[in-house]
Amino acid sequence: xxxxxxxxxxxxxxxxxxxxxxxxxxxxxxxxxxxxxxxxxxxxxxxxxxxxxxxxxxxxxxxxxxxxxxxxxxxxxxxxxxxxxxxxxxxxxxxxxxxxxxxxxxxxxxxxxxxxxxxxxxxxxxxxxxxxxxxxxxxxxxxxxxxxxxxxxxxxxxxxxxxxxxxxxxxxxxxxxxxxxxxxxxxxxxxxxxxxxxxxxxxxxxxxxxxxxxxxxxxxxxxxxxxxxxxxxxxxxxxxxxxxxxxxxxxxxxxxxxxxxxxxxxxxxxxxxxxxxxxxxxxxxxxxxxxxxxxxxxxxxxxxxxxxxxxxxxxxxxxxxxxxxxxxxxxxxxxxxxxxxxxxxxxxxxxxxxxxxxxxxxxxxxxxxxxxxxxxxxxxxxxxxxxxxxxxxxxxxxxxxx
Amino acid sequence: xxxxxxxxxxxxxxxxxxxxxxxxxxxxxxxxxxxxxxxxxxxxxxxxxxxxxxxxxxxxxxxxxxxxxxxxxxxxxxxxxxxxxxxxxxxxxxxxxxxxxxxxxxxxxxxxxxxxxxxxxxxxxxxxxxxxxxxxxxxxxxxxxxxxxxxxxxxxxxxxxxxxxxxxxxxxxxxxxxxxxxxxxxxxxxxxxxxxxxxxxxxxxxxxxxxxxxxxxxxxxxxxxxxxxxxxxxxxxxxxxxxxxxxxxxxxxxxxxxxxxxxxxxxxxxxxxxxxxxxxx
Numbered sequence: 016x017x018x019x020x021x022x023x024x025x026x027x028x029x030x031x032x033x034x035x036x037x038x039x040x041x042x043x044x045x046x047x048x049x050x051x052x053x054x055x056x057x058x059x060x061x062x063x064x065x066x067x068x069x070x071x072x073x074x075x076x077x078x079x080x081x082x083x084x085x086x087x088x089x090x091x092x093x094x095x096x097x098x099x100x101x102x103x104x105x106x107x108x109x110x111x112x113x114x115x116x117x118x119x120x121x122x123x124x125x126x127x128x129x130x131x132x133x134x135x136x137x138x139x140x141x142x143x144x145x146x147x148x149x150x151x152x153x154x155x156x157x158x159x160x161x162x163x164x165x166x167x168x169x170x171x172x173x174x175x176x177x178x179x180x181x182x183x184x185x186x187x188x189x190x191x192x193x194x195x196x197x198x199x200x201x202x203x204x205x206x207x208x209x210x211x212x213x214x215x216x217x218x219x220x221x222x223x224x225x226x227x228x229x230x231x232x233x234x235x236x237x238x239x240x241x242x243x244x245x246x247x248x249x250x251x252x253x254x255x256x257x258x259x260x261x262x263x264x265x266x267x268x269x270x271x272x273x274x275x276x277x278x279x280x281x282x283x284x285x286x287x288x289x290x291x292x293x294x295x296x297x298x299x300x301x302x303x304x305x306x307x308x309x310x311x312x313x314x315x316x317x318x319x320x321x322x323x324x325x326x327x328x329x330x331x332x333x334x335x336x337x338x339x340x341x342x343x344x345x346x347x348x349x350x351x352x353x354x355x356x357x358x359x360x361x362x363x364x365x366x367x368x369x370x371x372x373x374x375x376x377x378x379x380x381x382x383x384x385x386x387x388x389x390x391x392x393x394x395x396x397x398x399x400x401x402x403x404x405x406x407x408x409x410x411x412x413x414x415x416x417x
Numbered sequence: 418x419x420x421x422x423x424x425x426x427x428x429x430x431x432x433x434x435x436x437x438x439x440x441x442x443x444x445x446x447x448x449x450x451x452x453x454x455x456x457x458x459x460x461x462x463x464x465x466x467x468x469x470x471x472x473x474x475x476x477x478x479x480x481x482x483x484x485x486x487x488x489x490x491x492x493x494x495x496x497x498x499x500x501x502x503x504x505x506x507x508x509x510x511x512x513x514x515x516x517x518x519x520x521x522x523x524x525x526x527x528x529x530x531x532x533x534x535x536x537x538x539x540x541x542x543x544x545x546x547x548x549x550x551x552x553x554x555x556x557x558x559x560x561x562x563x564x565x566x567x568x569x570x571x572x573x574x575x576x577x578x579x580x581x582x583x584x585x586x587x588x589x590x591x592x593x594x595x596x597x598x599x600x601x602x603x604x605x606x607x608x609x610x611x612x613x614x615x616x617x618x619x620x621x622x623x624x625x626x627x628x629x630x631x632x633x634x635x636x637x638x639x640x641x642x643x644x645x646x647x648x649x650x651x652x653x654x655x656x657x658x659x660x661x662x663x664x665x666x667x668x669x670x671x672x673x674x675x676x677x678x679x680x681x682x683x684x685x686x687x688x689x690x691x692x693x694x695x696x697x698x
Contacts, residue, residue, distance in 0.1 A: 037558075038556065038559065039527060039554040039555065039556075040482075040554055040556060041482065041483040041554060041556070041577065041579075042576070042577040042578060042579045042581075042582055042601065043483070043577075043579035043580075043581055043601060043604055045556045045558070045581075045582075045586075046581040046582065046586060047581065185486070185489055186479065186480065186493070191480060195481075195482050198482045199482065199483075199605075202483065202604065202605055202606055203606060203610075204604075205581055205604045301528045301531060302526075302528045302531055302554065303480060303528060304482070305554075310528075312532065314532070315501045315529060315532065315533075316502070316529035316530070316531065316532030317479040317529070318479045318480050318528070319479075
């Protein structure tokens with residue numbers, strides 16, 4: 016594919032990034048999707064809306080998050096200079112809150128009185144329950160039954176924040192089924208409900224809208240790196256489940272040719288085993304949850320469940336813009352196994368005193384692969400998109416700790 | 418609207434015949450391959466004789482987002498029993514050997530068709546004897562994917578309209594519709610809430626102001642009485658979850674159909690047909 020003048024103009028007005036994206040939803044939902052789009056088109060061009068968003072980012076979320084030079088890891092790798100974008104320091108402990116603040120402000124403008132969300136690892140559920148508490152709106156979170164069990168601390172947090180948790184047993188009881196169930200709720204409660212989708216996927220305008228909220232990550236990184244190093248980074252790396260933290264970091268750099276962008280998918284037990292969540296590296300294009308994108312599926316077009324040690328990467332699809340960026344070649348997508356992620360988790364904890372979530376541990380594992388062979392003036396930014404408190408029990412189990 | 422954009426099929430002929438008879442039709446829905454491919458074929462072969470005027474066959478999908486628990490479960494049973502899109506087409510071929518009149522509509526979600534290949538699917542569907550398609554997650558906004566190619570291939574593409582589809586949007590939805598318009602009588606998923614016949618009557622009248630196509634009503638019709646109420650105000654009543662539930666309730670511990678399952682399903686079809694046929698007397 017020939018090089019484009021800009022990679023930042025998508026999607027087109029029908030919500031497509033080339034063949035990806037779109038609005039593949041039932042007619043009952045279509046008027047709602049159009050209503051959200053209309054409200055979003057107005058809000059995104061309204062200075063007052065962004066002023067409010069920025070005020071919450073600064074005083075409630077705690078932004079800007081630091082850009083931190085991880086000196087001990089840099090020494091350890093002995094090559095490139097490794098920076099962490101510290102989005103795990105945000106209120107609620109991950110990048111998810113950037114998006115939920117943005118969407119609840121939109122829901123408020125639209126006069127919607129009830130919020131629903133899906134969650135996998137529970138980070139998006141917590142971020143949604145948090146903003147619902149903040150704005151005094153009732154909140155229902157759909158969560159696969161399997162995830163309810165393996166992410167108990169987040170379930171407790173959501174309940175304390177006043178959210179109703181609905182364990183989803185339909186299908187296979189994981190994130191994709193939680194999303195199906197949230198869509199069913201939305202179809203059944205069209206008048207008063209706003210659906211806060213947790214990643215840059217789903218029907219248009221969600222992929223673009225969520226990206227625009229998460230771009231705060233990349234925009235800050237750009238400014239901070241200019242301040243600290245006087246130039247742009249050479250490589251940006253982020254983990255990808257649905258891909259919202261990655262698109263937020265990458266998008267502001269898409270037209271900076273010198274910046275190498277790398278998305279890290281979850282290879283689970285290894286792509287060759289079939290037990291992974293690497294939609295781009297191990298799936299093919301299909302249509303699910305309102306958009307066309309790369310999906311894990313059978314030869315008959317049935318969606319299959321992925322496997323990852325990280326519940327937050329455990330989704331059989333990926334945001335449509337990533338599918339497009341893959342096909343254009345602008346972003347390079349690699350994968351990391353459970354085992355490699357666990358090693359990176361421990362390395363970060365011991366060398367930097369930061370317990371990362373298992374999701375960014377995948378990104379760090381790729382940093383560990385490439386940093387040693389890069390020159391000392393090569394600048395890497397890795398998005399440390401979530402903290403690992405939620406994962407300590409699971410990791411202790413994997414490591415056989417008491 | 419030009420005539421070639423509205424293919425003539427067994428569906429259009431059936432609705433013309435129903436109109437001449439002065440009655441509404443019964444549309445039945447069952448999932449292909451539920452509870453097993455063999456049992457499913459056996460039930461479908463008897464369903465027209467039992468009183469179904471038009472037959473909807475569900476193409477099982479792993480993630481049926483617009484469906485309630487009954488049809489979700491039927492989809493999973495069928496997939497577990499090894500159902501695939503090629504096998505669904507095979508059932509239709511068997512049916513056509515016996516019955517060349519009753520219209521067959523395939524209903525489902527886009528991904529399995531997309532993966533099968535749109536052109537190949539349309540060729541094979543037409544050759545198998547399918548008359549129309551309902552693809553839940555292809556609204557008019559994505560009509561280029563399958564609706565327009567289906568019309569080109571001589572199949573009816575049936576659009577859903579919902580209570581949320583207002584007068585401003587209706588013209589867009591019915592623009593390329595053919596065969597009939599399917600009114601989803603509730604804001605919700607299949608087989609959950611039940612519609613109020615009075616409101617349905619108003620909604621059908623509203624749709625008729627935008628199109629001369631027949632209007633079938635579905636989602637939430639479970640009993641012969643409910644079907645009869647709908648048959649008074651619409652051109653057809655669609656029943657799915659209630660039939661699928663009979664299959665769900667008549668399986669042994671291994672999921673195989675109990676003896677007599679077919680008779681029980683066909684008995685309900687017969688009762689629904691009686692309700693629909695007697696509605697306007």
